Amino acid sequence: MSTGRLSSTQRALAILDCFTTDAPTLTLSQIARRLRQPVSSTHRQLQELTHWGALERDASGRYAIGLHLWEVGSLAPRSKSLREVSLPFLEDLYEATHQNVQVAVLDGDEVVYVERLFSHAATRIIADPGTRLPLHPTGVGRVLLAHSGTERINEVLRGPLQPYTEYTVVDPHQLRRELAAILRTGYAITDRQFELVSTSVAAPIRGPDQSVIAALSIIVPSRDGTAHGFVPAVVTAARRISRALGAQLKHPVAPARR
Amino acid sequence: MSTGRLSSTQRALAILDCFTTDAPTLTLSQIARRLRQPVSSTHRQLQELTHWGALERDASGRYAIGLHLWEVGSLAPRSKSLREVSLPFLEDLYEATHQNVQVAVLDGDEVVYVERLFSHAATRIIADPGTRLPLHPTGVGRVLLAHSGTERINEVLRGPLQPYTEYTVVDPHQLRRELAAILRTGYAITDRQFELVSTSVAAPIRGPDQSVIAALSIIVPSRDGTAHGFVPAVVTAARRISRALGAQLKHPVAPARR
Numbered sequence: 001m002s003t004g005r006l007s008s009t010q011r012a013l014a015i016l017d018c019f020t021t022d023a024p025t026l027t028l029s030q031i032a033r034r035l036r037q038p039v040s041s042t043h044r045q046l047q048e049l050t051h052w053g054a055l056e057r058d059a060s061g062r063y064a065i066g067l068h069l070w071e072v073g074s075l076a077p078r079s080k081s082l083r084e085v086s087l088p089f090l091e092d093l094y095e096a097t098h099q100n101v102q103v104a105v106l107d108g109d110e111v112v113y114v115e116r117l118f119s120h121a122a123t124r125i126i127a128d129p130g131t132r133l134p135l136h137p138t139g140v141g142r143v144l145l146a147h148s149g150t151e152r153i154n155e156v157l158r159g160p161l162q163p164y165t166e167y168t169v170v171d172p173h174q175l176r177r178e179l180a181a182i183l184r185t186g187y188a189i190t191d192r193q194f195e196l197v198s199t200s201v202a203a204p205i206r207g208p209d210q211s212v213i214a215a216l217s218i219i220v221p222s223r224d225g226t227a228h229g230f231v232p233a234v235v236t237a238a239r240r241i242s243r244a245l246g247a248q249l250k251h252p253v254a255p256a257r258r
Numbered sequence: 259m260s261t262g263r264l265s266s267t268q269r270a271l272a273i274l275d276c277f278t279t280d281a282p283t284l285t286l287s288q289i290a291r292r293l294r295q296p297v298s299s300t301h302r303q304l305q306e307l308t309h310w311g312a313l314e315r316d317a318s319g320r321y322a323i324g325l326h327l328w329e330v331g332s333l334a335p336r337s338k339s340l341r342e343v344s345l346p347f348l349e350d351l352y353e354a355t356h357q358n359v360q361v362a363v364l365d366g367d368e369v370v371y372v373e374r375l376f377s378h379a380a381t382r383i384i385a386d387p388g389t390r391l392p393l394h395p396t397g398v399g400r401v402l403l404a405h406s407g408t409e410r411i412n413e414v415l416r417g418p419l420q421p422y423t424e425y426t427v428v429d430p431h432q433l434r435r436e437l438a439a440i441l442r443t444g445y446a447i448t449d450r451q452f453e454l455v456s457t458s459v460a461a462p463i464r465g466p467d468q469s470v471i472a473a474l475s476i477i478v479p480s481r482d483g484t485a486h487g488f489v490p491a492v493v494t495a496a497r498r499i500s501r502a503l504g505a506q507l508k509h510p511v512a513p514a515r516r
Contacts (some may be wrong), residue, residue, distance in 0.1 A: 008266035009303055013310040016330050024333055045267055052271045056336065065334040067365055070372075072274050073331025074388030075282055076323040078314065084386065091375060095353055107325055114328075117349060128342065130332030 011035065012045055016054065016065070021131070025062040078105060079129075082214055083115045086205070086241045090117050093218065093237045097230065100219040103205070103241075104140040106148060107132070109156055111141045114214070136175060137164045137193040139200025140215035146182040147204055147212035153179060167192040187235050192222050199227040203238035208246035216241065269293065270303055274312065274323070279389070283320040336363060337387075340472055341373045344463070344499045348375050351476065351495045355488065358477040361463070361499075362398040364406060365390070367414055369399045372472070394433060395422045395451040397458030398473035404440040405462055405470035411437060425450040445489050450480050457485040461496035466504035474499065 006014060018026055018034045026034075032042040046063060049055045053068025074080060082103060090101045094117040102116035110132045135141035135156055145156055153176070161170040169175050182188045191199045202217035216238040218230050239249060264272060276284055276292045284292075290300040304321060307313045311326025332338060340361060348359045352375040360374035368390045393399035393414055403414055411434070419428040427433050440446045449457045460475035474496040476488050497507060 007306060009270040009306045010310070012267040012270060013306075013312065019330065019333050021333065024335055024338075048265060048267045048271070052268070054271065056334075058335075065330060067334050067336045067363070067370060069327070070331035070334035070337045071370060071388040071390075072277065072323060073328035074386070075277050075279065076314075076325050076328035077282055077316075078325045079328045080282075080386070088376065091349075091352065094349065105325070112325060112329060118346065128332070128338070130329040132329075 008045070011037070012049060012054075015042075015045060015049060016069070019063075019065050021128075025058060025064045027062055031063065079114045081245075082205075085244045086115060086214075086216070089237045089241050089244070090115060090216075093216075093233060096233060097218060097220075099230070101216070101237075102140070102219070103214055103216050104138075104144070105214045106135075106144040109152070110134060111138055111144060111215075113140075133194070134162065136161050136170070137168050137190065139188045139190040139202030139217040139219075142178065142188045142190060143182055143202045143204050143215040143217075144212065146179040146188070164194045165192050165196050167196075169193065187231055189227050189231075191227065196222065198222055201227050201230045201234045203235045204242075205238050205245070206242040206247035206249070210247055213245075266303070269295070270307060270312075273300075273303060273307060274327070277321075277323050279386075283316060283322045285320055289321065337372045340463075340503075343502045344373060344472075344474070347495045347499050347502070348373060348474075351474075351491060354491060355476060355478075357488070359474070360398070360477070361472055361474050362391075362396075362402070363472045364393075364402040367410070368392060369396055369402060369473075371398075391452070392420065394419050394428070395426050395448065397446045397448040397460030397475040397477075400436060400446045400448060401440055401460045401462050401473040401475075402470065404437040404446070422452045423450050423454050425454075427451065445493050447485050447489075449485065454480065456480055459485050459488045459492045461493045462500075463496050463503070464500040464505035464507070468505055468507075471503075472499075 014035055015031060018031050028043055028046060029039060031046065032039045035042060046055060050057060053066040055063045056066040057063055082105065086103050090103065093101045100116065100118040102113055104111040104113045113129055113131045115129060133141065135145045145153060157172040157175055159172070163170050169178060187201065187203045189199065189201050198219045199222045200217045200219050202215050204212040205214040205216055207213040216234060218234050220227055220230060242249060272293055273289060276289050286301055286304060287297060289304065290297045293300060304313060308315060308324070311324040313321045314324040315321055340363065344361050348361065351359045358374065358376040360371055362369040362371045371387055371389045373387060391399065393403045403411060415430040415433055421428050427436060445459065445461045447457065447459050456477045457480040458475045458477050460473050462470040463472040463474055465471040474492060476492050478485055478488060500507060
C-alpha cells in the first residue's frame with residue numbers, strides 16, 4: 001500500500017485498515033512499514049488517533065483498535081437497527097434449537113455478519129460480528145445474492161469461485177439453479193459448502209420497502225442430516241424480524257421441500 | 259466545538275463524534291455547523307470518510323456512521339475478546355432467567371456496555387452496546403468503581419452525583435459504605451437507582467492478572483422484589499467468565515446476604 005499521495009484523513013483511515021482479525025495489534029514500525037511512511041510522521045498520527053480513542057496501546061506498547069472507535073462504530077444504522085430488532089428473535093431461535101444463529105448483510109460482493117449467538121456445544125464459531133465471508137459458499141451469502149438482482153449475480157457467477165470443500169458448488173450453471181430455487185422456496189440450505197462440519201439454513205430478512213436487506217441463518221452439524229427440520233423455524237424467525245422492521249409481507253410463500 | 263486549530267485527522271475524528279445515539283443521521287450543513295467549519299471543506303472531508311466507509315449516505319442524502327467503521331471498530335480487543343468469551347455464559351444466564359443480562363467495562367468515569375441479551379418481555383432495554391452510563395446509579399458501575407482504587411473512588415464521590423430517581427444514593431458516605439459492601443460480598447444490588455422500574459444485580463469479571471476488567475449484571479423488575487434470588491446465578495456466571503478469560507480465582511468469596 002503506497003500512501004504517498006493520500007490526504008492526512010486518508011492516511012489516518014489507512015492506519016485503521018492495517019488492523020485485521022489476523023493482526024489485531026501492531027507496533028509503530030509495523031504500521032509505518034505497511035503505510036510506506038516515515039516512522040516520525042506515522043507516530044504523530046498514531047498519537048492523534050490514540051488521543052481520540054480510535055487506537056489504544058497495550059502493556060507492551062503495541063497499538064490496537066480503541067474502545068471509542070468501537071463505540072462510534074456501534075452507531076452504524078445498517079448494523080445497529082438490524083441488531084436491535086433481530087436479537088430477541090435470534091434468542092428465541094437459539095433457545096429453541098441450541099445451534100449457532102446469525103444475521104448478515106450484503107456489502108460489496110461479500111457478506112458481513114452483524115449479530116450472532118452461539119453455544120458452548122454447537123459447531124465451532126466461524127463468523128464473529130464484523131467478519132466478512134464470500135457469497136457463494138455461505139447460506140446467508142446465497143440468499144443475499146439470490147435477491148441482489150441479475151447484474152450482481154452475473155458478476156459473481158463470472159468468478160473466480162473458490163472451492164472451500166470438495167462439495168462447494170463452483171459451477172455457474174448449478175449455482176444459478178440454486179439461486180433460482182432460493183427465490184422460489186424462500187430459503188437456502190448450503191451443505192458442507194464452506195466447512196465440512198457444517199450445514200447452513202438461511203432465509204431473507206426484508207426491510208420496510210420489502211427489499212431483502214439481510215439474511216438469517218442457523219448453522220447445524222452436517223453429520224446430523226437434520227437441516228431440513230430447521231427450515232420452518234428459520235423462515236418464521238426471518239419473517240418475524242422482517243415484520244418488526246416494518247416489512248409488509250403481502251405474499252407469503254410457504255417453504256416447500258426441494 | 260471550534261475546530262479551527264485542529265489537524266485534518268483531528269477534524270475527521272471530530273466529524274465522527276458529531277454522530278450520537280440521539281443524532282444518528284446528520285446533513286452536511288448540520289455537521290459543518292457543529293464543527294464551525296465552512297461547508298466546502300467539510301464536504302470534501304465527508305467525501306473522504308464516505309469513500310472509505312466511515313460514513314454512509316441514506317436515501318435522503320443524510321450522513322450516518324458507515325458499516326466499515328463498525329467492522330473496524332469491532333476489532334477493539336477490549337470489547338471483542340470480552341464479548342466472545344462472555345456471550346455463551348450470558349446466553350446460559352439469559353436462558354435460565356429470561357431477564358436482561360449485560361457486560362460493561364469502565365472507561366474514564368463511566369461504564370460502557372459491550373454486550374447484552376434482552377427479551378421481548380423483560381424490563382425495557384436501557385443499554386445497547388456502546389452506551390455510556392454513569393457509575394454511581396448502575397450495578398455494573400458500582401462494581402467497577404468499588405474495584406477501581408481509592409483515587410478514583412474519591413474523585414467520583416467528590417461529585418457532583420446526579421440523582422436519577424428519588425432512591426438514587428448521592429450521599430458520599432453512604433455510597434462509600436455500599437462500595438465497601440461490594441468488595442466484601444462480591445456483588446452489588448442497585449434497586450431503583452437509575453430507573454424506578456428496574457433493579458440490577460452485578461458481579462465483577464476478572465482478567466488473567468486477577469484485576470477486575472468488567473462487570474456482569476442482570477436487570478430485573480423492581481416490583482418483583484426477587485433480586486436477591488439472582489445473586490448466586492450472577493456471581494457464578496461472572497466467575498465462569500473470569501476463569502474462561504484466564505483468571506485464577508484462588509480465594510473464592512461466598513456471596514453473603516447483606
